[in-house]
Amino acid sequence: MATAAPHHGQSFGSLVIVDPNVQDDDAMAPVKRLTPEAGFPESQGGLLSYGHAWPLSETYYLCAHTMVGITPGDLLGIYLIDAFGNKELICRAPDIHCLSPIPVKPRPVPPVVPESSDRLAAGKPAEAVVGVVNVYNSLKAWPKDTRIKALRVYQVFPLSIPSDAVYSSHATGLQIPQGGDSVNLARAVLGTVPVEEDGSAYFIAPAHKELYFQALDEHGLAVTSMRSGTQFQAGEHATCQGCHEPKFRAPSGPVSTALLAMRRAPSRLAPDVDGTNPFSYPRLVQPVLDRNCLACHLKNAGKAPPLGREIAKSTVFGYMNPVTDYYTSYLSLAPKYGFYSYPDFYRSTPGQFGARASRLYEMLQKGHHGVSLCAEDFHRITVWLDSVSQFYGVYESQGGKAQLRGEVARPTLE
Secondary structure (H helix, E strand, O other): OEEEOOOOOOOOEEEEEEOOOOOOOOOOOOEEEOOOOOOOOOOOOOOEEEEEEEEOOOOEEEEEEEEOOOOHHHOOEEEEEEOOOOEEEEEOOOOOOOOOOOOOOOOOOOOOOOOOOOOOOOOOOOEEEEEEOOOOOOOOOOOOOOOEEEEEEEEEOOOOOOOOOOOOOOOOOOOOOOOOOOOOOOEEEEEEEEOOOOOOEEEEEEOOOEEEEEEEEOOOOEEEEOOOOEOOOOOOEEEEOOOOOOHHHOOOOOOOOOOHHHHOOOEOOEOOOOOEOOEOHHHHOHHHHHHHOHHHHHHOEOOEOOOOOOEEEEOOOOOOOOOEEEEHHHHHHHHHHOOOOOOOOOOOOOOOOHHHHOHHHHHHHHOEOOEOOOHHHHHHHHHHHHOOOOOOOOOOHHHHHHHHOOOOOOOOOO
């Protein structure tokens, strides 16, 4: 049982039941809506709000509930609801919310599940061993003749400042929308690991961090990217069957040692270039522009877009972004030539992501007024595009100002 809650808000919305025995058809087949009169918050709206559900059985449930604008004071009360559409108020306090109903009754002692990791062991390295059986095992088709050669591992940094505050325009370095949650999560490229010819991978990943992975082709370009995050405990051994593979294909037995990656020791992450950890447009991309583009664009000022380090304030993409300081080069490139908009709203489509889907990569690949980038400079541009055209790798104003000066700035929370 779960609450279909908003992305940018508290955990209240419409109550649903997810049945893991129903095969996922990618169209909500396993999901049954218990409160269809309450719309999904971000796509359907509505005044009714449910949350904090506690199932009493397959058909009866406790929950906290309010009707915004209808319930006196909009206070949450405790309700008994059932799978047939009935609803009964159990209690409501006159001046405070009633939350988190839990029945007080004798119940069987839950089974003791052995620890599958060393997360509590002192002196152990905060690392996990991760395997991928076959990256080509995916719900969505890969582009024809795609060969995946590596996985790129990112860390998403925890939000270190309140997301509901309103920041003034001089809050340099903030990527927090005014009055809402962050839409530009600070991140870092931790490195890459090889993928074998059979699509398998086997590597060491840091534990206790939020991570996501990208599948890279032979040119180092991301073909697809996770739109969610994962994390591991210290000492954990975890295996993924593919890249968003159909869940009902996942075998229940142990991974075969016939897989090429499993015949060797797990790979260590190979760090990427300067400016990727933490992420920093001034260190990753601007040096490439200085070496290859700036002189010609200065010579043709007025016709060619500015590509210098001059600082200007902008909301860049507009949607939920505050006024923030950026280089003029970033404002020239990111909105028009970068990659930040997904064809599929809620996940990436193989081959339609990052550099492969950007105008800048296409322009440079075809040749732009005789510009010929060296391998590293081309790589720097593609990593930036594969990282959704980010500028900052920190949240706080102080770190953002340091990055604008071209300095290395670490986020407060890692």
